[in-house]
Amino acid sequence: MLLKKAEERYALKLITPSIVVVMGVIIIPIITTFIYSLVNIDPLSSHRGEFAGLSFYISALTSSAFWADLRRTLYFTIASTAAETVFGLLVALLLNQSFPGVRFLRSIIIIPWAIPTVVNGSLWKLMLNGEYGVVNAILTKLHLLSAYQSFLGSPKTAMMCIVIADAWKMTPLAVIFFLAALQGINPTVYEAARVDGAGALQRFKAITLPALAPTIMVVIVMRTVEKFKAFDIFYLMTRGGPANSTRTLMYTTYLQAFTNLNYSEAATCAYLIAIIVGILTLVYLRIMRREENI
């Protein structure tokens, strides 16, 4: 009994610094934000200080702007996660082979991931520039494009540009996860399958894919949660424009809070993001538990 108490005191000493930081900077603010979404605290509002109940949530959920933002957020999330997963898998399969130069490729694959997001954003903005950009120069030279285009200046292509920039930086992360999982597969299993006459595609379907399934799941869900929270790349490349075509929920939250000074509206939007991310996380934990049971 005494020993148990001593253990508890020891543990308390060890975890207190962490808990203080996490409580102070995450738990307390997240509760406060919830209160802000229920009570009007907008500095410029005439209803300041009044209890608003769920009215901020209702007005957010009934506004077409919210659904448009959500649609764009989902478009970005799904498109970039899909691109990273598919290309990540293909590249990992390639890098898992042995051929001249593969060691070099394995060591450079991580470079895009190491480049800071802000630099990545500037880099693609520079390459996609409508007047002097190298992408325009190459595409017109190859006659794939008749005239220079302002990719980031057009509502039709701006979001796709951000997806490309993001996928370029983040695909290596997926590659690293997949490569680690591939290297965990026992090569004799492939040998046995080959002896039994299984073709490359059959081997992929029967051995590789099942072995990679848990990792693919982790990558998809981990990335989805991250994409939902993405902000830097949007701020840097388009600031939500042109014509709101790249304005996501995260960006609207930022605009509401720090441009329009609508604190309560921003808190509400942030909570709606948190709820969606929370649901995704629950799904994530569910899937993980199911994988563990298998």
Next chain:
Amino acid sequence: MRKEMRKEKTFSPQKSSRQRRTQTLYMIFGFLLAVVILAPVVWMLLTSVMQPVDLTAKPLRLIPKQITLERYSHIFKSASSSDPAYVFRIALKNSFIIAVSVTILSLVIGTLAAYAFAHVRFRGRNALMLLILFTYMVPPAALIIPLYRIYNSLGLLDRRWPLVILYLSFVIPFIIWVMQDFFGSISKTYEEAAQVDGATRLQTLLYIFLPIARPGAVAAGILAFLMSWDEFFYALIFTSSLSSKTMTIAIEEFNGKFTIDYGMISTAGILGSLIPVMITIIFQKYIVMGMTAGGVKE
């Protein structure tokens, strides 16, 4: 036996020619992959050393006739506080100080907690671990307004150490997550043996557990540094002047000017990427270990 050998012989040349074909195919895809990875980086490097005339030349010349290191020396020499190049240099220094502080503090604080989670029994352990995991998923947008108001009222805006505290809040949970995995894999018998020999618990942690978990600490520390170096959202809201502005904000400001100077943006981009890219290439094994431990665990 003999039959089999003959079979081998007739089989092998056919197989090797097929193998050679797939090898060639792999090499072609490998080459394309290398281009996709490296071309944007090389382009940034070229842009940073191109003459201003070549930057806006039409048709664009891919390989410049003459290169200039003027922009790099300008960033290192500029002494005027209104010059973006000077701002960038100071911001680079701020980022470095902040990232190193976050790395050291989060490693110390997070490792202690990770050890407790892995090897000490206490009430509410699982609930606290879940709480730590949960913070991992919280969007910073859901924290920023109260944080901003508190920082504003306490006069903590635009200073370096308050920003360090903000960064600790997302780096510490990550460190705990990665490190408790490493500690968990260390057998309890080490601890018992040390205690029999009369070591205190702190000595056991310092001299038994830490040396074994060192690769994990290196991995977690590097990722902590990279996370702080890359941070943008908090820095955007909480910094405004040279006293705390970070590299990410300085680069953003290069972009925001009326006349966008892509030469300078690229130079700043190269300098801002230098440390993380070098670290990543040198410590690649550790990083892969830390990332997969932090992501796939349980």
